[in-house]
Amino acid sequence: MKFLLIEDESSLAEEIVNFICAENYLVETASTYNAAYQKIHLYEYDLAIIDITLPGGTGWSLVEHLRLRSPETGIIIITAKNSVSDKIQGLQLGADDYLTKPFHLAELNARIQSILRRRKFSGDNKIVAGPIRIVIEKREVYLHDVLIPLTRKEYDLLLYCITNQERVLSKESIAEHIWGDHADAFDSLDFVYSQIKNLRKKLLAAGGPDCIKAVYGIGYKFSLV
Amino acid sequence: MKLIQKVNRKYAIFSIFLLVAGLAIIYLAVMYYIGQEIDEELFTTKINVIKSIQTGNIPQYYPFIEVKKLNNSVPEIRGDILTDVNIFDVNEKEYDPFRQLVTCYHGKEGYYLITLRLDEIQKGNILLPVVITGAFLLLLAVVLSSWYVNRLSKKLWEPFYDSLRRLKTFSVANRKPVVFQPSEVVEFNDLNNCLNELTQAVFSDYSKLQEFSQNASHELQTPLAIIRAKLEALYQRTDLDESIIAHLNSINASISRLAVIYNSLTLLTRLQSKEYDSKSLLRVKDILKRITDEFTDIVETREITLTLESTPEFSILMNEELLVILFSNLMSNCVKHNHQKGYVKILSTEQKLIFQNSGHPLNKPPAEMFYRFMKGDPSLQSTGLGLSIVKQICDSNNIEVEYINEGNIHTITLTFPKF
DSSP states (O other): OEEEEEOSOHHHHHHHHHHHHTTOOEEEEEOSHHHHHHHHHHOOOSEEEEESEETTEEHHHHHHHHHHHOTTSEEEEEESOOOHHHHHHHHHTTOSEEEESSOOHHHHHHHHHHHHHHHHOSSSOEEEETTEEEETTTTEEEETTEEEOOOHHHHHHHHHHHHTTTSEEEHHHHHHHHHGGGGGGTTHHHHHHHHHHHHHHHHHHTTOOOOEEEETTTEEEEOOO | OOHHHHHHHHHHHHHHHHHHHHHHHHHHHHHHHHHHHHHHHHHHHHHHHHHHHHTTOOOOBTTTEEEEEEOSOOOSOOSOEEEEEEEEETTTTEEEEEEEEEEEEEETTEEEEEEEEEESHHHHHHHHHHHHHHHHHHHHHHHHHHHHHHHHHHHHHHHHHHHHHHHHTOOTTTOOOOOOOOOSSHHHHHHHHHHHHHHHHHHHHHHHHHHHHHHHHHHHHHHHHHHHHHHHHHHTOSOOOHHHHHHHHHHHHHHHHHHHHHHHHHHHHHTTSGGGOOOEEEEHHHHHHHHHHHHHHHHHHTTOEEEEOSOOOOEEEEOHHHHHHHHHHHHHHHHHTSOTTOEEEEEEETTEEEEEEEOOOOSSOGGGGGSTTOOSSTTSSOOSOHHHHHHHHHHHTTOEEEEEEETTEEEEEEEOOOO
């Protein structure tokens, strides 16, 4: 898989590359409008991550160019502009998703995975992690081919953990992923704990491995090792 | 009071004064003139009476002419004496005012005392029509000139009212400059020029502010994104000890807080912008349903009972996103400042929508909670901006908002404009 990351802040680009490269993806970066424009026209990418404010031009027109040239490429916009109208504009131009800064890298990764799954495996869409199998369309989780009934939150949580395997997920990142914008409406971090506890209990009860490990003081990590 | 009304009122008071003074002058002038005429008449009669005496015919006609022969005594009266007297009228049994001329005539046969009188009643007979005519003319002049003044001031002030009407349509958010019509009047042109400069200054300040808030949101969110990304990279390391983790968590919490504050502040500055100008007719219950659905999970997690006691059956013409933000903030507020196993009740009567929740009593007047950065409980992870956003959205959409706190019960009432 080949990605293009268009972001003018080099230190942010660096961390994004480090985080998603763990998945063995090839990530190219462009830090200006012109560089990005050239790359779009020279190469094919599976996915592009596009910042809207760039030196030399806007990400909006890059999204348009890319959509015209390569309809197969997944596009995710990352921007500091947090308004619904911008979001609508982005999606109308053909972006698959829209993420506002400051985002959690794990969240970006989850969105990337989701776009890739939708674009690449439109039919038989499933994720396998050890004995766990997730059927995306049906939102079903199987452990050793036995269906495990999960609540909606538990399902979201498990999918988020599995897409970010072997990475430490902070409680904030999990809370924001599950409760979205309303995560700050209550002491959601405490509830991350109870959701994880329930999920672990269900997986263990079904004979699964204890794959969601607590990382002291920070959060959790899904690991099959 | 309108300017023209004020002018008219002042003018009316002045006119009444003018009318009274004018009538008084006419009255006095006519009185004086008639007095003069009567006196002249008396002197003419005197000459005629003297002529008559000379021919030996002594006229007597009480009370108008009285001639008395003095028996060789020298009269005490010298010259003509004019006086006002009242004479009893035997027929009408009342006193009538007379002008009296007493004079002495030295004829061949001795002295005569001549008393001549003229009825002053005729004074009134002349006075009345003269005064009425005068009053009528004065009144006509006052009415005509007030009508003219009225018309004139309407015409003169028209450019002023025109500018005023144009100024009323002024909105800093829609960025349409107000164009004032040039006038022949220097003062009005001055006023329009001043207003032009003022509105231009407002536009320029406003766009600077907009620019600042956009810059602030963009340029500050990006470094925040970098800090967060670096932090998450640090979290991946396995060699972190407890104290470092504590520091990292504190940094992480501050980033989240900053991000929320920036979002809220930029939303507050953007609320007035044309971004939210597009309005549509929204069924309040639809949007409310959407928001309460979004909160179902959170409410369940906190074991809060959410009840919708009565559904709002009214609509409002406003920007959809703003109504969503409004309800979302109110719900968030109800949940955030609640306790485990508390309740949130939503009810509606006529044009009102009421959010009620359990919670801790406020230690401040509820109205103060609409101020920016005002927090009921400073220890809570809250920005203190939620309710100021609510207030601003309500204000710009003619929705009345009221917050009442009675002990553990918090009630926010929205009164929607009748549509």
